[in-house]
Amino acid sequence: MDVDLIERCEALERELRIQKEQFRGVFESSSIGMAIVGLQGKWIKVNGSLLKILGYDRERLYQLNFQDITHPDDLNEDLILLKSLISGKIESYQLEKRYFNSNGNIIWGLLSVSIVRDAKGLPLHFVSQILDITDAKKLTHLRLTEMDKKINRIAYELHENIAQTLASIKLFLASSRAKRIYEGTDLMGIDQKLTSLISDIQFLTDQIVPSTFIEENLHSLINGLVVKYAIAHDIKINLTLDEFVKTLTFPSTYNLFRIIEDQIDSAVLRNASSVAIKLKKLKSLTISFNDDGRIETNSSNPKLDLLISNIKTRVEMLGGVIKNPGDIYSRNMYSIAIPLPRSGKSY
Known part of the structure; x- marks a missing residue:
């Protein structure tokens, strides 16, 4: 009995030594x-x-x-x-x-x-x-910045060039009908097709970069976002905006809008029934979020992970910090502080 116990103890010691050496090898060579x-x-x-x-x-x-x-x-x-x-x-x-x-x-x-x-x-x-992950972070910032530039350029071309050109053609057709030029041509049908095409382009533009970006009106943009989500997802959104927000110009508006949009998307994914968002001008531009959404801490949600990653990346791009995040997955009560742009400057 004693011999058996000694042998088991020795075997256990050998196993522990092996595990210790394995850990040391992994630790040092990793x-x-x-x-x-x-x-x-x-x-x-x-x-x-x-x-x-x-x-x-x-x-x-x-x-x-x-x-x-x-x-x-x-x-x-x-x-x-x-x-x-x-x-x-x-x-x-x-x-x-x-x-x-x-x-x-x-x-x-x-x-x-x-x-x-x-x-x-x-x-x-x-x-x-x-x-x-320093290099990966820099690359993410660069890719996001370049993607934003491309999206903005496409939206601008759609809105300012293509849509405006089609609108000019519509005016020409209207003038031609009034003067009875091109008799026998279905000008009315062409006009209707142009109207439909302009409407489609405007819809596409708003999906890429809403027109209020071009008009530099973040206040209207966020209000529109709140209405859209409230109707589509039956969610109560309490929005408080400082008058200072109305003075912000593009491209500041773009990153701020995307931060707020991603946060509301996050709340929807976590089945929130109410969201409170406040934008105030203090020593910095402060954005605070509070919602009642929940998600299991150990569950995996790639879309939620991406939204949170995008929020953090855009905050970093604006030189801001996330304060009091707690567990951002299950208790979304935190604030973002973004340095105020210098006079006459944008973010």
Whole structure:
């Protein structure tokens, strides 16, 4: 009996040594930054890839904690998720956040965090993986900017050139009918086809970039958006707009509109019955959102992920920050602060 117990203990020790060596091998050789982090945020152990990403030597990094090198606008969301991890509400989380490297420059990391507990279930430390996504973020910004430019150019061409040319032809046809030019030609039929074509082009233009963008009227645009969603999705939207919003000009209006539109889309996807949106001019342009939509934290919704990613990207493009996001998937109560444009300037 004693011999059998000793053999089992020895086998268990061998298995633990093997697992430890396997973890050490993966940890040290991984191309992804990996770290063991204490419950208070101190770096306990980091691999070479993380040192390369952050630009620190090992000794210097061990003198810091993750809070020291996290962008202050991203720290609160990270700490909220860590508390949920410690309490057992979640088993792991993933977060895009900004870090300061050793030169003080901002790098973007995709952070994945899990927790290790002892035999009694008490938390010991965190295991973090950090993937450098700085280049991907820059590329996303560039693609979104270029896409917006192309969309705006197409909408402008449809509205200003093609539609206006067709309208001029309609006037010519009307004049021709009045003067009885081109007798025997079905001018009325041609006129009706032109009217239908102009209507189709206007509809297409509004789907791409609504005409109020061209008229530089964000106030009317957002009001129209609210009415459209309220009718289509039977959702109550309470909108409060500062008079300052009326002074904003294109292209400011485009990114702001898309942020609000994506947020309402997000609320619809999460089955919200009411949404409150406020735009105010304080020290910055502040947009606050509050809705009663919900979604399971562990569920996957690619469309919702894309909407949230687009919101974050457009906020970054405007130089803004998202404040008090909490768990953006299940509790959408947060605000966005965007720097005010200089006098005579747009965003």
